[in-house]
Amino acid sequence: MHVTFYGAVREVTGSMHLIGTQHDYVLLDCGLHQGRRREAAEKNRVLPFDAAIVGNMVLSHAHIDHSGRIPLLVKQGFAGRIVCTRGTADAARYLLLDSAHIQEQDAEYLNYKTVRGALSQGPAINGKPIGPRKYGQLKKLLKKNRHQLNNEIIVQLMEKYRLRSVESLYTVEDAEKALNQLDGVPYRSTVAIGHNLTCTLYEAGHILGSAICIIRHATDAGTLTVGYTGDLGRFNKPILRDPAHEFDPADSRLDLLIMESTYGDRDHEPVDDLKPQLKNILNDTFNRGGCVLIPSFAYGRTQELLYVLHELYAQGAVANMPVFVDSPLAANITTVFGEHPEVYDRETHATFLSRGKNPFDFKEVHFTQSVEESMALMRETKPHIVISASGMCEAGRILHHLRYKIHNPKNTVLIVGFMAQHTLGRRILELGQAYEAGGRCGTAPVVRILNKEYPLKAQVMKLGGFSAHADRNEMLRFLKTSNLQVKKIAVVHGEEAQSMAFAGLLRESGYDAMVPMEGETLVIG
Secondary structure, eight states: OEEEEEESSSSSSOOEEEEEOSSOEEEEOOOOOOSSHHHHHHHHHOOSSOGGGOOEEEOSOOOHHHHTTHHHHHHTTOOSOEEEEHHHHHHHHHHHHHHHHHHHHHHHHHHHHHHHHHHHHOOEETTEEOHHHHHHHHHHHTBSSSSOBOHHHHHHHHHHTTOOOOOOSSOHHHHHHHHTTEEEEOTTOEEEEETTEEEEEEEOSSSTTOEEEEEEEEETTEEEEEEEOSSOOOSSOSSBOOOOOOOOGGGSEESEEEEEOTBTTOOOOOGGGHHHHHHHHHHHHHHTTOOEEEEOOTTTHHHHHHHHHHHHHHTTOSOOOOEEEOOHHHHHHHHHHHTOGGGBOHHHHHHTGGGTOOTTOOTTEEEOOSHHHHHHHHTOOSSOEEEESOTTSSSSTHHHHHHHHTTOTTOEEEEOSOOOTTSHHHHHHHHHHHHHHTTTOSSOOEEEETTEEEEOOSEEEEOGGGOSSOBHHHHHHHHHHSSOEESOEEEESSOHHHHHHHHHHHHHTTOOEEOOOTTOEEEOO
């Protein structure tokens, strides 16, 4: 039995690991790389193995950095089952279709920019430059209205002028086909995934449906067992149960544990501090007459924010300003959360469900759906809260809210999650913190949003307590308080410094830990 590490190795996104036996190949996750657009696009288009050799796949959870290349995998020949929890299967249906829609939109927009740029340089018609007048006429044809591209005309012009087009990584049709292969199973049920290969999923506490995956391979010489944490959640967080600590005895002796390290060299703020800190940030912003912009993952973080805001509003701890969830995907995922109360912790049942209340819905909450609603909200100057995707500010409606409000010092940009290197969210966080540390003196830093520069005058605040990832001490707590007996740990899903630091901490704590290189193979047994 062997494991090859293909993604999220010395980096955070693009999780993908391939388990091989004498008879089968099983893939653990198939995530999308995120970061610099050109670099990420190149990585995402190439699978480092023949998709057709993979018999089945195990999906730890539905976040796009773990699931986002599944439609590409299917498109390139994968025909097996995708084993996951029922919550993950339900959430993935929305997330993968949304991802496909974004892939198509991005390709269409880049093709539009290519045509517009080529026309501005003066392509020739019958050997003569088109001239300013003709350019103006053609430019107008590129859009049906202010917000909708005329893709039929764009394709015609690309063919006419022999311009190189961009193809989407996959289409909505590809995603719909892939969704047919999802196989949602209950936690702690064991399913076959190959010849003498089984998988059991345990609660990971990271996100609704997230799972710690235990893969067992029965051989003539005995059983080999590989564990995969996926993304490990925090302890004592609202909504979901804590990460599992009692594993079936047959699953507790691991030859290898593939373990995440997103926060491998740092500790989070205590969960108990989360609500009072959020209360202070909201009240300070509202007292300035400002708005609070929260870039948030549609899946998980948005629902946790709504839960805590619901509590604060019910307690009268903050002014009851409107809360807008400006993400159709987040609205759909919130519905999925409502359909799976069986995964909630006792506190959620006691605080909301036992009283007949929906944890994620209260009178101040508004879910915006249409582009027109979103655009009207962007221009709104009265104090309010906007929760909008994407979480790392790389795409989606949050970009437009930022460009309308980031220049106003009354407003606050609240960072509530991990921002990967080379993302807009990371730049906003680092520049904002540096500006604040310098007393907000001198010229405000500048950020580039949708190819235009804006001064970062808004307050930039960070709340680490919202993180859905365990910090280094919580990851150690998981290992030490569970009944797992681990021979070797491969540290993945962390920027190189984080992974190396956590592997060092594990070794100091008595574990045999290493950080694999991309493409490296470990032989087990």
